[in-house]
Amino acid sequence: MPELPDVEIARRRLKKTLVGATIRRAHSDDRRVLRPGSPRAFGRALVGRTVRDVGRRGKWLRIVLDDGSRLFSHLGMSGWWVAVEIDSPRRPSERARIDVARKNGRAASIRYLDGRRFGRLIVARDDIEEWGALGPDPFLDGIDRTRLAKSFARRRTAVKSLLMDQEVLAGIGNILATEALWRARIDPRSPSSSLSRSEVGALARAIEATIRQELVARGSADEDAWEDAFSVYGRAGAPCPRCGTTIQRTIVGGRTTAFCRRCQTLSTGARRS
């Protein structure tokens, strides 16, 4: 379940169990998830280390260790971390496990699950390239309207595709982009360079509000809260919560997109040709 809000929730939970704890065992034999690393390097880098910090940028998690090395975790499409009893039996679905001893004397264990195995676990001495390439994180850094407007002005690509570009803003995926554009009343197919300054502002506010809303929905124990928080994502054919018009489904930048054709307007302004 991995977009910015989900990864932020995962970060907070991991931080509670891991910071100050010392890693006693670390195991993974999943070469796909560890790519381009190896099971041996994974264990060797982690065992004996104490966790200093658990951070996040965009959809990446970064666990910093006492020797300065780091474990990066990207959840892909289906990745997730769970905490379990230290002696709980290994389940076949577990792609990695890390057992720690905490300062309070209690032991803990976290397991990485990832059905589709698009996720990554990377150990490195320094920050990896993918981390450094990320644009500003809307939750950590806020959204610089001027900078965003400049990114949009440079290209005519569909605004939704630019929103999902991790170098423009880090952490926005298909759900956040779909929901924020609905909230800002902007057609996802609008060329980014056609957005007015006030539309960019409305979009920035919509992104911030959607992140806050999903953080609450996904942080709650209620299983249904996750889907209930969506206004249009996955709701093609259902009525728009705002105007009642049937939600449309289309493809933008290769990804399924839901939108309301009545209340999300297509900007066509400033264009060449």
Add this chain to the structure above:
DNA sequence: CTCTATGTTTAATT
């Protein structure tokens, strides 16, 4: 059987 899926990278095409 077919289609879809919260992501990213790479190859192919325009």
Add this chain to the structure above:
DNA sequence: GAATTAAACATAGA
């Protein structure tokens, strides 16, 4: 070059 599109990855569920 840039920019867009399709395919690929691996797996589960409808």
